[in-house]
Amino acid sequence: MSKITIAIDAMGGDHAPAEICKGAVLACKEFEDIEIILTGDEDKIKACLEPHPRIKIQHTTEIITMDEHPANAIRKKKDSSMRIAMEMVRSGEAQGCVSAGNTGAIVAGGVLVVGRLKGIDRPALGVSLPTIERPSFMIDVGATVRCKPENLLQFALMANIYAEKILKIKNPEIKLLSNGTEEIKGDETVLGAKSLIEARKNLNFQGYLEGNEIVWGHSDIIVCDGFNGNVALKFGEGIMQGLKSLLFDEIKKSFMAKFGLLFLAPVVKKLWTRFNYEKYGGTPLLGVKGSVIKAHGRSKAPAILSAISAARTFIEEDGASLISSEI
Amino acid sequence: MSKITIAIDAMGGDHAPAEICKGAVLACKEFEDIEIILTGDEDKIKACLEPHPRIKIQHTTEIITMDEHPANAIRKKKDSSMRIAMEMVRSGEAQGCVSAGNTGAIVAGGVLVVGRLKGIDRPALGVSLPTIERPSFMIDVGATVRCKPENLLQFALMANIYAEKILKIKNPEIKLLSNGTEEIKGDETVLGAKSLIEARKNLNFQGYLEGNEIVWGHSDIIVCDGFNGNVALKFGEGIMQGLKSLLFDEIKKSFMAKFGLLFLAPVVKKLWTRFNYEKYGGTPLLGVKGSVIKAHGRSKAPAILSAISAARTFIEEDGASLISSEI
Numbered sequence: 001m002s003k004i005t006i007a008i009d010a011m012g013g014d015h016a017p018a019e020i021c022k023g024a025v026l027a028c029k030e031f032e033d034i035e036i037i038l039t040g041d042e043d044k045i046k047a048c049l050e051p052h053p054r055i056k057i058q059h060t061t062e063i064i065t066m067d068e069h070p071a072n073a074i075r076k077k078k079d080s081s082m083r084i085a086m087e088m089v090r091s092g093e094a095q096g097c098v099s100a101g102n103t104g105a106i107v108a109g110g111v112l113v114v115g116r117l118k119g120i121d122r123p124a125l126g127v128s129l130p131t132i133e134r135p136s137f138m139i140d141v142g143a144t145v146r147c148k149p150e151n152l153l154q155f156a157l158m159a160n161i162y163a164e165k166i167l168k169i170k171n172p173e174i175k176l177l178s179n180g181t182e183e184i185k186g187d188e189t190v191l192g193a194k195s196l197i198e199a200r201k202n203l204n205f206q207g208y209l210e211g212n213e214i215v216w217g218h219s220d221i222i223v224c225d226g227f228n229g230n231v232a233l234k235f236g237e238g239i240m241q242g243l244k245s246l247l248f249d250e251i252k253k254s255f256m257a258k259f260g261l262l263f264l265a266p267v268v269k270k271l272w273t274r275f276n277y278e279k280y281g282g283t284p285l286l287g288v289k290g291s292v293i294k295a296h297g298r299s300k301a302p303a304i305l306s307a308i309s310a311a312r313t314f315i316e317e318d319g320a321s322l323i324s325s326e327i
Numbered sequence: 328m329s330k331i332t333i334a335i336d337a338m339g340g341d342h343a344p345a346e347i348c349k350g351a352v353l354a355c356k357e358f359e360d361i362e363i364i365l366t367g368d369e370d371k372i373k374a375c376l377e378p379h380p381r382i383k384i385q386h387t388t389e390i391i392t393m394d395e396h397p398a399n400a401i402r403k404k405k406d407s408s409m410r411i412a413m414e415m416v417r418s419g420e421a422q423g424c425v426s427a428g429n430t431g432a433i434v435a436g437g438v439l440v441v442g443r444l445k446g447i448d449r450p451a452l453g454v455s456l457p458t459i460e461r462p463s464f465m466i467d468v469g470a471t472v473r474c475k476p477e478n479l480l481q482f483a484l485m486a487n488i489y490a491e492k493i494l495k496i497k498n499p500e501i502k503l504l505s506n507g508t509e510e511i512k513g514d515e516t517v518l519g520a521k522s523l524i525e526a527r528k529n530l531n532f533q534g535y536l537e538g539n540e541i542v543w544g545h546s547d548i549i550v551c552d553g554f555n556g557n558v559a560l561k562f563g564e565g566i567m568q569g570l571k572s573l574l575f576d577e578i579k580k581s582f583m584a585k586f587g588l589l590f591l592a593p594v595v596k597k598l599w600t601r602f603n604y605e606k607y608g609g610t611p612l613l614g615v616k617g618s619v620i621k622a623h624g625r626s627k628a629p630a631i632l633s634a635i636s637a638a639r640t641f642i643e644e645d646g647a648s649l650i651s652s653e654i
Contacts, residue, residue: 067509104511132569142506146514179472179557182394184431187473187554211561215569227514228558230506234538235559239566242459242542243598250594260590267577267584271570 003035006291006311007085007094010040011063012101014298017041020100021049023304027312028054030305034312037094040081060084066297070104074112082106086113089290096291096311098282100299107143110288117320119327122147123287124155124226125294126162127233130274131217137163137172138214138222141229143285149192152176152223156197156205158286158323159221165317166284169220175209177224177232182208193223244272282310286323291315330362333618333638334412334421337367338390339428341625344368347427348376350631354639355381357632361639364421367408387411393624397431401439409433413440416617423618423638425609427626434470437615444647446654449474450614451482451553452621453489454560457601458544464490464499465541465549468556470612476519479503479550483524483532485613485650486548492644493611496547502536504551504559509535520550571599609637613650618642 008024010017017040024036035054038045042059049055062080064073074083082101086109088094099106103125110116110123124140139159144151156174163172176194178186185208186194197205209219214232224232247268251257261268285292291314295307314320335351337344344367351363362381365372369386376382389407391400401410409428413436415421424441426433430452437443437450451467466486471478483501490499503521505513512535513521524532536546541559551559574595578584588595612619618641622634641647 067511069511132573145506146516177558179469179554184394184396189473190554211558211563212565212568214562215565227506227517228555231504231538231555232558232562235541235562236538236566238539238542239563241539243570246459246598246601247594250597251591254594256590257594260587260592260594263583263587264578264591265587267574267581267587270577271573274573 002033004033004312004315005035005037005094006308006315007037007039007058007088007097008308009082009085009097009099009101010038010045011081012099013295015300016100017045018048019300020304021045022301023299023308024055025050025052026301026305027308028052031309031312034308036308037088039085058084064102064105066102068102068105070102070108071112073102073105074108083109083113086110086292089114089292095315096293098293098295098304098307098311100295100297100304100307103142103294103297106285106292106294110285110292114292115289117287117289117324117327119324120154120158120287122151122154123285124158125283125285126159127283128167129214129222129233129236131215133217134220136214136217136219136222137167138224138229138233139286140224140226141233141283142226144226146227147189147225149189149196152189152193152225153196153200154287154327156203156221156223157200157326159223160203161322161326162284162286162319163220165322166313166319171204172220174203174205174221174223175207175219177222177228178208178210180208181210189225197223240272282307284310284314284319288320290320329360331360331639331642332362332364332421333635333642334364334366334385334415334424335635336409336412336424336426336428337365337372338408339426340622342627343427344372345375346627347631348372349628350626350635351382352377352379353628353632354635355379358636358639361635363635364415366412385411391429391432393429395429395432397429397435398439400429400432401435410436410440413437413619416441416619422642423620425620425622425631425634425638427622427624427631427634430469430621430624433612433619433621437612437619441619442616444614444616444651444654446651447481447485447614449478449481450612451485452610452612453486454610455494456541456549456560456563458542460544461547463541463544463546463549464494465551465556465560466613467551467553468560468610469553471553473554474516474552476516476523479516479520479552480523480527481614481654483530483548483550484527484654486550487530488649488653489611489613489646490547492649493640493646498531499547501530501532501548501550502534502546504549504555505535505537507535507537516552524550567599609634611637611641611646615647617647
C-alpha cells in the first residue's frame, strides 16, 4: 500500500491547534495509508497532540490571521504554517494539504505557491451542500469574487470532473445560479456563461437554477461566482444556526414544549445532523496543481477529519491531473 | 378624511384573480380611507369578487404572463391589467398600484409608464426580511440585476428615507452585503459603493454584512445588487419551505414524534409564522414617481392585504416626494 502524505496547517482556524491535532489523529486511525505532517508552532502542537507514529511536526514561526490581506500575507509570511504546508505540496514532499485558515490566503497560496493548472484562469472552491434530494456541489463559494463567463465555464468543467470521478456521480446535472429560471433572466456574465456552457456537448447542462431551488437539490452541480456562492452558503449556515437558537429559546420558555421535545428530539436531531456543515468539512480548491482542501474556519476535529478524507480521495483519484487533462 | 385610491392588477400572480379580489375586500374592511380599482377581465373578477362600495373594476383585455420579456410586454400589451394599473398612477387617477405579477414587468412599467424620479438612475425593490433581532430592509431584491457603485449608493439613500419615514426607524443602520466583513473583502463594485456610502455623513453606515449575519438582523438596511438580493431572498424562502416539509415528513413516520408535536406545535407554529413571507407581502419599488408595490407571486389574500397596506402608508407619507427631495 503506497503511503499518502498530507500536510496540515495546524495553526489555521478558530479551534487551532487543538482540534486540528485531534482531527489529524482521527484521520490516521481511520486511514491506514496516510501520513500527516502538521505545520506550526512545535511547542503549541506538542502540548495538545496525542502522539501517533504517522504524524510528524514541521515547526514554523509565523501564522496568517483571518483579517490579513491574503496575497500579501502569503507573499510576506514565508515561514507561516499555511505557506509551508503548501510548499510541501509544490515540492512533492506532500501530495496534498489542508487548512482551516484565512480562505483568501488559501486561494492566493494555491495560485502563488502551489500553482495554477494550465488552461485555468481562476481557481474555484467547491462545496457539497446538503439538500433534500441529493448533495449539490456548489462552485465557486469564495475563491473568485466576480467572474467572467469564461471563468464560470471553467468552473463547470472542473466541477463536472470532480463530481464524476471523486463524488462518483454519473453524468452530473449542471445548473447555473440565476435570478430566475426563465431564459431572459441573468445579467451579461450569467447569460454569457450560459451560452458557453451550452456549447459544451459533453456537459449535462440543465439551464438556470434559482435561489429557492438550492435547498431541494434540483441539480448535482450549481455554478455561480464566488461572491454569490459565498453569500448563499453563509446565509444557509446562518439560518440553520438562527433557527436552532430560536427553537431552544422558545422551548426553554415552556414546560409543555420541553415535554414535547422529549418525543420530537430524534426528528429535530436528524434534521440538524443532516444540514450540519461539519459533515461537509472538506472544500477542494479546484484549478491548482495538487490537492488543496479548505476546511471551515469553525472546524472541530470531525470537520478536519472529513477535510483530510477529501484530500486523500482527491490524491488517490489524482483529481488535479484529471482536470488538467480535460481542460 | 381624504380618500386614497389604489389600482390593483387583479390578473397578476399565481392565485389571481380570486385571492387578489379577497385581499382587496379585506383591505377595504381594514382601511376606511381607501378606494380600490381592480384592473383585469371584468367577468373573471365579478365571478369571484364579493361586491364592495369602495371597489371598482376597470376592464382590461390583456395579461402579462410570468415568462414574458418584461420591457417588451409592458411596451406591447397596452391594455394589460398591469400596465393600465400603472397608467392610473401616472395620470393621477390612482395614487398607487399593487401587482403580484411578473416582477421584471413591474420594474419596467415603473420606469416606462410611471416614470423614474429625477436623480435616480435605477429603481430598486426593497423587502423587510424577518430576522431574529429586528426586520432588515433588504434593497435591491431583483429590480436592477447588476449595479454600479452609484446605483448602490442611491439604493442606500432611498432605503434610508423609507426606513426613517415609512418604517419609523430612527437613524437606521446601513450595511453593505459582502463576502466577508473584513475591509479587504468585496469586489470593485462593492468596494466602490462602500467609499461612496461612507462619504455620505448623513447615513449611519456600519460597513459590510456577510451572509450568515442576515438572519440575525445585524442591520436595519442591507444594500446589495438585485442579483444577490434575489438569490438570497429566494434561498431563504426555499430553506423555510424545505425544513417545513422535511419536518412533517419525519413526523408522519413516527408516532412518538406525532405525540411530541402535540406539545411542541405552538413553538413550531410561532417560528413558522415569524418567518412566513406572507406577513411581508408588500415590496415597494423605490425610485419611481408614485407608490408602486410588488406583491409576492404566490400571494394569497393576506399578502395582498399587506401589500395594499404598504401602498397606503407610502401614499400617506408621500414617500416618492420624500425620496426625490433627498436625492
